[in-house]
Amino acid sequence: MKLPKRKAIANVPTPIFEVKRSLGETEGLRFFIKRDDFTGLEYTGNKIRKLEYILPDAMEKGAQVLITCGGQQSNHCRATAAIGAQMGLKTHLVLKGKEEKPIGNFFLDKLFGAECTLITEKEYREERAQIMDRIKKKYESQGLTAYVMPEGASSGLGMFGYYHAFQEIQQQEKEMNIQFDTICVATGSGGTYAGLYLGNQELEKKKQLLGINIYDEKKDFQTITKNIITEGLQQTGNEELLTNLAFDQVNMCNAYVGEGYGHCTTEAIHFIKSFARQEGILLDPVYTGKAMHGLFQEIQQRRETLKGNVLFIHTGGQWGVMARTQEFEI
Numbered sequence: 431m432k433l434p435k436r437k438a439i440a441n442v443p444t445p446i447f448e449v450k451r452s453l454g455e456t457e458g459l460r461f462f463i464k465r466d467d468f469t470g471l472e473y474t475g476n477k478i479r480k481l482e483y484i485l486p487d488a489m490e491k492g493a494q495v496l497i498t499c500g501g502q503q504s505n506h507c508r509a510t511a512a513i514g515a516q517m518g519l520k521t522h523l524v525l526k527g528k529e530e531k532p533i534g535n536f537f538l539d540k541l542f543g544a545e546c547t548l549i550t551e552k553e554y555r556e557e558r559a560q561i562m563d564r565i566k567k568k569y570e571s572q573g574l575t576a577y578v579m580p581e582g583a584s585s586g587l588g589m590f591g592y593y594h595a596f597q598e599i600q601q602q603e604k605e606m607n608i609q610f611d612t613i614c615v616a617t618g619s620g621g622t623y624a625g626l627y628l629g630n631q632e633l634e635k636k637k638q639l640l641g642i643n644i645y646d647e648k649k650d651f652q653t654i655t656k657n658i659i660t661e662g663l664q665q666t667g668n669e670e671l672l673t674n675l676a677f678d679q680v681n682m683c684n685a686y687v688g689e690g691y692g693h694c695t696t697e698a699i700h701f702i703k704s705f706a707r708q709e710g711i712l713l714d715p716v717y718t719g720k721a722m723h724g725l726f727q728e729i730q731q732r733r734e735t736l737k738g739n740v741l742f743i744h745t746g747g748q749w750g751v752m753a754r755t756q757e758f759e760i
């Protein structure tokens with residue numbers, strides 16, 4: 431595999447710890463967490479791994495402005511704002527939401543000096559690409575080179591961040607003298623899952639990759655995974671690998687989407703609270719808490735297929751928790 435250029439920024443390898451108390455007795459199953467929330471304080475989470483592969487392309491194209499989009503509490507947008515500031519670039523974010531008191535990730539976007547354009551849900555759904563394109567043109571008319579990244583940095587290049595993470599996990603398996611049978615991850619825009627999927631297909635084929643959809647049950651993640659991987663392999667001159675890849679093993683669980691992106695059930699909030707008290711680990715209501723709450727239920731229901739060593743990737747999201755503290759009865 432010809433890999434694209436990587437700009438090393440994230441604090442990796444991230445550690446893997448075993449978690450015991452909160453799962454209760456589960457014979458034949460050990461549960462581990464890979465702390466991708468340790469990738470860096472300001473850019474905590476999974477997005478920085480993707481940005482490591484997107485930024486070299488942006489630099490090569492002479493980018494002076496980074497443009498991207500997401501929800502108002504987007505972790506990806508906050509990570510982009512932080513890294514933009516570190517690299518001396520301007521960041522312009524297109525956020526779904528209303529201008530309100532900046533808290534959580536939105537506060538950090540502003541703290542890092544990102545310019546924020548707020549749009550409605552409908553505009554976000556239907557025309558965010560055009561809106562970003564208009565902003566790009568505006569910068570270009572000022573003589574500045576702007577670079578647009580998609581939602582969640584889930585582009586073909588960004589996907590390599592989790593191909594790389596898959597290799598990192600294989601290395602850790604050697605060091606820990608363990609084999610992970612299942613890797614589970616919260617799934618939104620799909621780039622994280624796609625990178626892991628490519629890693630497993632290309633390097634191993636042995637693991638079960640379980641995605642927990644937290645976004646929208648109408649999303650077809652088999653097609654999304656295929657599209658992101660295809661784009662990535664084409665962009666890097668690896669098309670010939672496509673013929674060897676099967677996409678029928680995409681394993682996405684839609685049972686815990688609830689009311690969709692950003693919505694979290696009372697049970698999941700309770701779960702985050704009890705997990706924090708039993709393990710001293712902070713999960714978030716949009717991604718990791720919702721997904722792990724789902725995974726724990728799946729573990730009870732799917733004894734046949736969910737066994738052995740299960741690794742959950744903690745993909746971050748802690749700053750978003752700070753925007754929603756009122757939902758927790760503390």
Ligand SMILES: *Cc1c(COP(=O)(O)O)cnc(C)c1O
Pocket residue numbers: 475476477505506582584616617618619620621622623717718745746747
């Ligand atoms: C973006 C995000 C995810 C989902 O990753 P995708 O690649 O968009 O599927 C999971 N967890 C957190 C905390 C995130 O910010």
